[in-house]
Amino acid sequence: MNPREIHTLLKERFGEAVRDWTEPEVGDSSLDLDSGSLHDVCVLLRDDSALRFDFLRLVSAVDRTDRIECVYHLWSYELAHSAALRVELDRSDPRVASLSDVWPTAEWHEREAYDMMGVVFENHPHLHRILLPEDWEGYPLRKDYVAPREYNGLTNE
Amino acid sequence: MGTEILKTPAPTAEELLGRAVQDPRDLTRYLYYLRNVRAEGLSVAVAPLDAAINWSRASSIWPLTFGIACCAIEMMATGAAKYDLDRFGAGAFRPTPRQADLMIVAGTVTHKMAPRVRRLYDQMPEPKFVMAMGACTIGGGPYSRLGYHVVKGIDRFLPVDVCVPGCPPRPEALIDALMYLQRKIAADRPVTDRYLRPFFSKEKRR
Known part of the structure; x- marks a missing residue:
């Protein structure tokens, strides 16, 4: 499935929570989501027989000075297709649901995003700094x- | 002339060598002893104790197995067959600081790492030496201006004996630094300082 088809599929299921499709000027296209729906979307992406995203490649955070974006890169070994999810967070209090129960890989990636950008991942089992000292x-x-x-x-x- | 000395039971060479340091008369006895040994057709070498100790120290500098970043790859290459650090007696990388003489700090030391490095140094027995390998350990290297997490030179928390510039230094540079350290050790006077100088000498030992 290409990103456009994945977007259409998600739009049917989640409606307004998935933002409208925008063609990227450069680079890969991403699926913009409401931060509140991220966890539900990811469970669907993992479990749906047409999607089967079994691998979370990376979690990263980007500081856009007026907001913080969290980017999730997904890959399906089974169907050999990929997708990138993006959520925008409030810069003064960036909070988003943890995906560590969907893909265990997310645990360390989210700790790094917390360490470097201060994004708080709710329901994370062990949200502490991973690279820098605790204090x-x-x-x-x-x-x-x-x-x-x-x-x-x-x-x- | 030496017959009456030889009547007494001969002390061992080690005993005489130890006594000779404190009492010059023992040195005379030692030299007679050597003459006697030579007469038996055995080979004997005489050296100042300082030189003998320095020679053994400089020829068996055991480094601590300790690599933090990319410099450690060059350090490993230096220890491997092609450059063969063992030619200088420094190839026995010890897995514990208790057995090590030399700490080659090979790589970027972050603020998080600095207390750990200091603890390993404190656990090493005297005499101990520190080699700052690479630009990061000398002055922060590429992180010297904007690196918020890197200690700008390990001399801020460790006494450094030798600096090895480079990013990373080639194995030849590390070998050169080791030979520099050997010369530094050779200039030390471990016994003379301990026994013959006044205890409260104002002169600093090292």
């Missing part, structure tokens, strides 16, 4: 991040 302040990949002058007695200059 680190701030989320380094945000555009307005200012590096600390000192950490643990060692200056950063």
Whole structure:
């Protein structure tokens, strides 16, 4: 299935929760979703016999300065097709449902997105920083991040 | 001349060598002992104790098995057959800091890693040496300006003996640094400093 067909299928099932199709100027096309419907959509994408997305390639977060986007890249080994999902989140309080119960791979990917961007994944089993120390302040990949002058007695200059 | 000395039961070479450091008369006895041994047709070598200790130390620098980033790949290449770090007696990478003499910090040290590196250093027995391998460990390297997570040089929390520039340094550079460290060890005076200098000497030992 190509992304266009997947979009049509999802639109039938979820209606308004799936945004209208936009042709990408460059790169891969993505399916824009409401953040609230993400978990239900993903369960369908995994279990539907025509979709069979059995592998979550990656979870990433993008800081667009006015919002934060979470991007999910999916792949089906069984049917050899791929899809990218995108949800937009409020930058001041980015929250979205965790997909770690749909694809266990999501657990570490979501921890990284939390570590670097501060996206809170609800119902995540172990949402802690994965790369930086536990007591680190701030989320380094945000555009307005200012590096600390000192950490643990060692200056950063 | 030496007959009356030879009447007493001969101490072993190790005993005499140890006593000779404190009492010059023992040194005389030691030299007579050597003459006696030579007369038996055996080979004998005499060396200052400092030099002998330094020689053995410099010829068996055991590094800690410890690689953090891409520099470790070059370190592994240096230890492998083509460059063969074992030619310099430094090929025995120890899996525990308790047995290691040299810490080759090979790779980027992050703020999260720094306390762990320091702990490994603290667990090593004296005398111990630190080699800062690669640009990251010398001054932060490519992360020196914008890297929020990298310690800008390991000399901020470790006493560094040798710096090896490069990103990463080639095995030849690491071998060169090792030979530099060997010369540094050869300049040390472990015994003389401990026994013959005043205990409260203002001069720093190393």
